[in-house]
Amino acid sequence: MRAVKVHGRSSLWFDDGSPVRAASAIAPFGSGWLxxxxxxxxxxxxxxxxxxxxxxxxxxxxxxxxxxxxxxKRLKPDLEAAWAIDAGSTSGVLLLGSGSLPNRTRVALVTEGPTQPRVTVADLTSLYDDVARALGVPRARRNLEGACVVDDRLRLFQRGDRRRGVLDASIDVGLAALLAAVSGDGDPAEVPVGDVRRYDLGPLGGRDANADSVPLAITDAVALTVVPCWSRQSRRTLRTRSRTVRSPPRRSRSSRVRKWSRGRVCLRSRAAPSRRSKGSRS
Incomplete structure (x- = not known):
């Protein structure tokens, strides 16, 4: 099953004719993309x-x-993660350095201004150090390459290095406290850090890492707000071209899933009708 479908390609050039050099992260901003x-x-x-x-x-x-x-190369800010932020009075895009070197622990918050975007820069070295300690990785192996908002937290993703014994991982930081630290109203050392999760993605070219295999690693992340909804015809099992996904336990108000057609899922949710009544579909 294809995970990504490319709808088109476009070359990006600045008005002086120079190319956009990289797209290490992208997020919606204003009427376009940052x-x-x-x-x-x-x-x-x-x-x-x-x-x-x-x-x-x-x-x-x-x-x-x-x-x-x-x-x-070692002087570059190495911005590797970006996410659209809409938290209370703060709305914009947060861009984060990878933390792979001491000069890469800065973040930039871009918000819309009256005529031009406003940029707020903060050095979050103490927070990056807390993240490294919680992940159990030395600073030299710290490499944050993805981020996404999950409820009231920002989930950061560490790129692993299997050959050096570092697994891919994610860690959550408090979003409100993080934004306060960026704006100068809070202390980066007081941003809550926790909920570490580790991922073993394995290598390509064999089950075990060897000279001929290519280790897989997390290089970006995106949160998908997908609410699958189960139908009676699905027989509580959703079959795709390559794998089977089992449904959650039945509840009084639950999500129902319609069968995937050609690898696509119907993203429609509704309340489960009572067994004694037919109910209405929306």
């Missing part, structure tokens, strides 16, 4: 057919672009 470049101090704001630069950080040693060939 694209993080992990090797630049600015993001790309894509609206319709126009791509404009949005400065996130000041130049580093006079550089706005970074590359291995000119010896500046």
């Amino acid at each position: 694209i993080a470049q992990d090797d630049a101090t600015h993001a790309a704001w894509w609206q319709a057919d126009v791509v404009t630069r949005l400065r996130l950080f000041p130049p580093v040693d006079g550089h706005d672009l970074f590359a291995e060939e000119d010896g500046t």
Whole structure:
């Protein structure tokens, strides 16, 4: 079963003719999309057919672009995760550094302003250190490459390194406390951290890691608000082309799932009708 379907491709260029160098993270913002470049101090704001630069950080040693060939790769901010935030009075996009080096523990919060977007930058070194301790990984192996909002928390995803014994993992941080720390109203050291989960994705090319296999690792994350809804015809088992997903226990108000057709699921939820009455479908 295909996990991703590509509907189209588009080359992104700034108005001066230079290309968007990378798309390490992307999130909806305003009337378009905000694209993080992990090797630049600015993001790309894509609206319709126009791509404009949005400065996130000041130049580093006079550089706005970074590359291995000119010896500046270690200076890059390495923004690897972005997520649209809508929490109370704060609405915008939060972009996070990977934390793989001490200079990559900064985050940028982009919100809409009267005429131009506003950018708030914060150094969250103490929070990144708390995350590394909770994950049980040394700072040199810390590498956060994905994030998504789950209820009142921001879930961060650590990219694993099987050859060095580091598993992929996720960890939750308190979203409200995090935003307060970014705005300067809170202490990064007081942001709650917990609920560590580890994932063993295995390698390609064999069950065990060896010289011929390619270890799989988490490089991004997205939250899907999918509410499957079970139907009588599904016989409490949903079969797809490649696997079987079992339904949850029956409840008075539950989700019902319709059969997948050609690998697609009907995303429609309704209350379960009583056994003594036919009920109405919506």
